[in-house]
Amino acid sequence: MRVRTRFAPSPTGNVHIGNMRAAIYNWLYARHMGGEFVLRVEDTDIERSTPEAIRTLLDAMDWLGLDVDGEPLYQTTRQKAHLEAAEMLLEKGLAYKEDKGGKGQGECVIFRMPGTDSSFVDGIKGRMTKKAENMQDFVIVRSNGTPVFHLANVLDDIEQGITHVIRGDDHVENTFRHIALYEALGAEIPNFSHLPMIVNKQGKPYSKRDGDAFVGDFREKGFLGDALFNYLTLLGWSPGDDREIMTREEIIESFSLERCQSSAAQVDMKKLTWMNGEYMLKLPLDDFNALAFHALEDAGLEADPAYAKQIFKLVRERVKTVTDIVPMVGYFLTEEFEYDEKAVRKKLQKDGVVDTLTQVKEIFENLDVFDEASTDKALHEFVESSGLGFGAVMAPTRIAVSGVQSGPDLFPLLGILGRERVVARMNRTIEQFLN
RNA sequence: GACCCCUUCGUCUAGUGGCCUAGGACUCCAGGUUUUCAUCCUGGCAACACGGGUUCGAGUCCCGUAGGGGUCGCCA
Numbered sequence A: 001m002r003v004r005t006r007f008a009p010s011p012t013g014n015v016h017i018g019n020m021r022a023a024i025y026n027w028l029y030a031r032h033m034g035g036e037f038v039l040r041v042e043d044t045d046i047e048r049s050t051p052e053a054i055r056t057l058l059d060a061m062d063w064l065g066l067d068v069d070g071e072p073l074y075q076t077t078r079q080k081a082h083l084e085a086a087e088m089l090l091e092k093g094l095a096y097k098e099d100k101g102g103k104g105q106g107e108c109v110i111f112r113m114p115g116t117d118s119s120f121v122d123g124i125k126g127r128m129t130k131k132a133e134n135m136q137d138f139v140i141v142r143s144n145g146t147p148v149f150h151l152a153n154v155l156d157d158i159e160q161g162i163t164h165v166i167r168g169d170d171h172v173e174n175t176f177r178h179i180a181l182y183e184a185l186g187a188e189i190p191n192f193s194h195l196p197m198i199v200n201k202q203g204k205p206y207s208k209r210d211g212d213a214f215v216g217d218f219r220e221k222g223f224l225g226d227a228l229f230n231y232l233t234l235l236g237w238s239p240g241d242d243r244e245i246m247t248r249e250e251i252i253e254s255f256s257l258e259r260c261q262s263s264a265a266q267v268d269m270k271k272l273t274w275m276n277g278e279y280m281l282k283l284p285l286d287d288f289n290a291l292a293f294h295a296l297e298d299a300g301l302e303a304d305p306a307y308a309k310q311i312f313k314l315v316r317e318r319v320k321t322v323t324d325i326v327p328m329v330g331y332f333l334t335e336e337f338e339y340d341e342k343a344v345r346k347k348l349q350k351d352g353v354v355d356t357l358t359q360v361k362e363i364f365e366n367l368d369v370f371d372e373a374s375t376d377k378a379l380h381e382f383v384e385s386s387g388l389g390f391g392a393v394m395a396p397t398r399i400a401v402s403g404v405q406s407g408p409d410l411f412p413l414l415g416i417l418g419r420e421r422v423v424a425r426m427n428r429t430i431e432q433f434l435n
Numbered sequence B: 001g002a003c004c005c006c007u008u009c010g011u012c013u014a015g016u017g018g019c020c021u022a023g024g025a026c027u028c029c030a031g032g033u034u035u036u037c038a039u040c041c042u043g044g045c046a047a048c049a050c051g052g053g054u055u056c057g058a059g060u061c062c063c064g065u066a067g068g069g070g071u072c073g074c075c076a
Helices: A017-032 A049-063 A075-093 A147-159 A169-184 A215-219 A227-235 A248-253 A269-282 A285-298 A304-318 A322-334 A341-348 A354-365 A372-386 A390-401 A410-417 A418-435
Strands: A004-007 A038-039 A093-097 A108-109 A118-122 A126-130 A138-141 A164-168 A189-193
Touching: A004 A017, A004 A164, A017 A038, A017 A075, A017 A164, A017 A227, A017 A248, A038 A049, A038 A341, A075 A093, A075 A147, A075 A390, A108 A169, A108 A269, A118 A138, A118 A169, A118 A189, A126 A169, A138 A147, A138 A341, A147 A169, A164 A169, A164 A227, A164 A354, A189 A354, A215 A341, A227 A248, A227 A269, A269 A304, A285 A304, A285 A322, A304 A322, A304 A410, A341 A354, A341 A390, A341 A418, A354 A390, A354 A418, A372 A390, A390 A418, A410 A418
Parallel strands: A004 A038, A164 A189
Antiparallel strands: A093 A108, A108 A138, A118 A126
């Protein structure tokens, strides 16, 4: 039997991070087993299921590298089939009509639970059982004539030939209902696996109010799709050895449901950030540049491409996320950069710094050639002849030209900035803070 | 409240009765390299929820307690 898994989100404009993790595990299982991974768009909420919302969903999947087999099934196209099935259940006496609660809402269709104990083997949690007395009949068609989730979901899974349902923990109770439905419908029961929830820093389930609840939030914060994919994969699963940073192929190869955790996992932004940094490092140069240009554009900054590329090369190894780029390159692109107050106070406003900066500036003005090598050589000589320490010379120089006390190597930084900017900035710094 | 499930360092995890004086990773701290900043390297802090069994031997099996989560909709 060929394995078929699915991702069945409702396109509401944003994909919840927990749902996306479920999608990842479904994708991984299908790819590992050499099976298929299909998409079903549960678009029955007409209000929110706009074309843009569907676009967002597809973008998010693409960004994480989750490719889908075949055409997606849109649930709205299935309503007739759902209703026919309900009718059939009614005829067979497996469901009945009732004005539930007697509220005068009209009659809805209610599925009759078989009245026997139920049990299934969860791919992650193991055997799950539920006594007959703890299961109640449930509505499958509303009194307004629309099918309820349970019916639609099961019918569509049958339609799409789903062999393995991998979903969130919050569905375990539903599974007992769904199994009864499969049996009533005469369909083969798929394997069920329930993933533990992921929780936020407070140890609570992610809610929309937490921020970082949606896939888009992570993208906006400058994380890479591949990094988030790798991280999410490790949140509730491990290959069994000490590997953490793995290629997609390695993950697919070693993935298994049995190795999934059955307790909730907490998202650790620090570790995600670290992992993202590792991925940034491995990014091909062209990809990095493209990302950086985009970030610049979004920030409304313009730059000569050749000049910008030199800067990117310099900051490349130091950024952990895409959003780190702009603050790090900002001072290369504008004379309006801000000075870090603490840096000014601690390193600039000290005795002798005016003299030092003035001398350094003069050395720079008199160099035949102004580039990385020449500034390097000149400053080394100056440090030696002046008897000042390196820190006493380089730190103020850095702050004078960049406003901050940390950043890329100083000499390439100076070289790229060029003499004109460097000297002008040093003059300005001396005037502004040291007179 | 009822039903179901879960419980190893702060966090993600390894561990399937002896290899565990519990391993890795992130974070944090301390040294070192870099005569700037960052990186990097080395080291360190830090956990089997608790109580009973079973066993020659338990993080690993069983029972109980506590704590946590999920579900109890004509939502999905």
